Amino acid sequence: MIGKNISNIRKQRGFTLSELSERTGISKSYLSNIERDLKQNPSIHVMERIASVLNVDLKTLLKISIDVESKQHLEKEWMDFISELEKSGIDKAQIQDYKIVIEFMKWHNEKIK
Structure with a gap:
């Protein structure tokens, strides 16, 4: 679920996957795996770097995932x-x-x- 959130926010900010990779210093393939939920538990360090580049706080980036899961549960x-x-x-x-x-x-x- 976190991956979809990152992908949505990245697109809202107008970044390509390559641009996000360059700005975070995280490989494009690793970011792609996160966005496709193949890598479901990225480290807090990786999440902080992504949040910083996307200009959202970490809490917001994670909260979106929690809200989506809550809605699905409801x-x-x-x-x-x-x-x-x-x-x-x-x-x-x-x-x-x-x-x-x-x-x-x-x-x-x-x-x-």
């Missing part, structure tokens, strides 16, 4: 919830019948915040 939870609804015999049309319960839960959650 999406999986929702898909599991939908699957459980289907297993219990509730179909898509019946979900509207439960809207009152959902609205109450929403109201309750906002009230206790």
Whole structure:
């Protein structure tokens, strides 16, 4: 996941892989392996050099990865919830019948915040 983030930020900054390699002093093949997630655990030193050239702090570079993983986890939870609804015999049309319960839960959650 870190590799995709590096690739996206690199492209946003307008750098080619060769330019990033030159500016970081990290070989183009190694950077390519990181971006394609073939090298999934680059050292902190390598990450700091990449972050410096891309003009983002290390925390931001890593946070993007954490946010993406969190979103994927949340999406999986929702898909599991939908699957459980289907297993219990509730179909898509019946979900509207439960809207009152959902609205109450929403109201309750906002009230206790």
